[in-house]
Amino acid sequence: MSKPLPTPAPVSPPETDEFWAATAEGKLLLRRCDDCGIPIWYPRPFCPVCGSFRTSWSEASGRGTVYTFTVVHRSGIPRYREALPYVVAYVELAEGPRVMTNIVDCEPDDVVVGMPVRVVFHDTGQGSALYRFQPDPTAADDGI
């Protein structure tokens, strides 16, 4: 089983305060363009697809699949070294965006591209939580 990962608190620009406050309540928010409708990632008050500043928050399903990943065996980041080996991944959310994250609660060597995952939140103790992803057994059941 993967080891507990550190929970560094984000140093957030003001326009993502709501995003991080929501993570502390177990919610993953997506910024969405009010003009073209596309979910925006990383969160920002500007739509990089159509150039609109008319954007708003909506809650993501928290489900997705592994787009790609790596099992990190050597790390230059001191607080992550005790968690080696750990998994860094891009998860493709059901809503479309591919977000950088960690895959947790499984053996690192069991992670594969395309694996269904669901979000979990790891509290930073500073009014925010890190959105990480664990294998999603309900999605696996659906697939059988």
Next chain:
Amino acid sequence: MTIRGRAFIAGIYEHPLREIPDRSNSQIHAEVAAGALADAGLSFSDVDAYFCDSSAGFGPLSMADYLGLRLTHVDSTETGGSSYVVHVGHAAEAIAAGKCQVALITLAGRPRSAAMGGRPGGGGATPDMVFEGLWGMSGAVTGYAMAATRHMHEFGTTSAQLAEVKVAASLHAQHNPNAFLREPMTVEEVLESPMISSPLRRDDCCVVTDGGGALIVVSPEVARDLSRVSAKVLGHGEAVKHADNGRLDLTYTGAVVSGPRAFEEAGVTQADIDYASIYDSFTITVIETLEDLGFCAKGEGGRFVLDGALVAPDGRLPFNTDGGGLCNNHPSNRGGITKVIEAVRQLRGEAHPAVQVPDCTIALAHGTGGSIGSRMGSSTLILGTEDA
């Protein structure tokens, strides 16, 4: 060529606020960009060149990503308060040279709010860095490893194929007395090296070296009067590839844009390239770049490098005959300058005799910056002998 009458300033915008405590530098860059484009009657999709100073994040890459720009020309010349006037001159040169048509120049900063204890918003706190700085990304290798995983998944690329790239570099490095790693390697040895970030092993990575390099670029008139042989600049292309609003595709690089532009300007094709310096921060960097430059089809890079294809002097595409970043040198963690240097050595006939490509008249040098795992710069340079 002169810039006189070749470029016009079509849009301007000055931010109306004088105290902005609640927005990031990135957002202010975006707001002034939108204002100037609106003033010109243009939109973000019209912009093909972007100019900024060092306040905008990781060079021009962070704001290109933020704004979703599709760029074929970038410039982050930093000369303090004069930067934006320099940028106008450089933009006019680029437009006159046909490198771009619509250049966006932005400035943003919050010294007043920062001095009053305002929230961080610029520099290292650009939003892209915030959302990617939490997950244990250990240097560049983590992102490139994720690119390799996806390339393997989609195209069946193998670790042994990646290793062939290192082996070819090592066969060249044995002839370079200054190379950091001079021992020839085998595929088996590469595959036995320690895993760093799967699927990349230690020997899939470039060396970490001190040092540096320099280049002198001159006019034809100066070149003609010099006793040393010069390399002629035939063509060049550049591009920024970014995370594409979170829909990033890690199986290709910005070379898909910079390569064709360089070939077109040079008036040559892949078959004309006698020697190629290919950016080799990691073995996967070479595989993807070879595909994107058109030396083989997308997904075929792993098979292309088999059978000594990259080994000088007799391989199909002799590459990195100095030993490259993988074995020779990657000064300041940036391999672009050594790529140009070795290409010039080849065109002068001054590479080591064991790896000198016979009758080398056209050479390519390709640079990669940032990370193919998120946002990156690509630049392709095609050079020829003096009479090419």
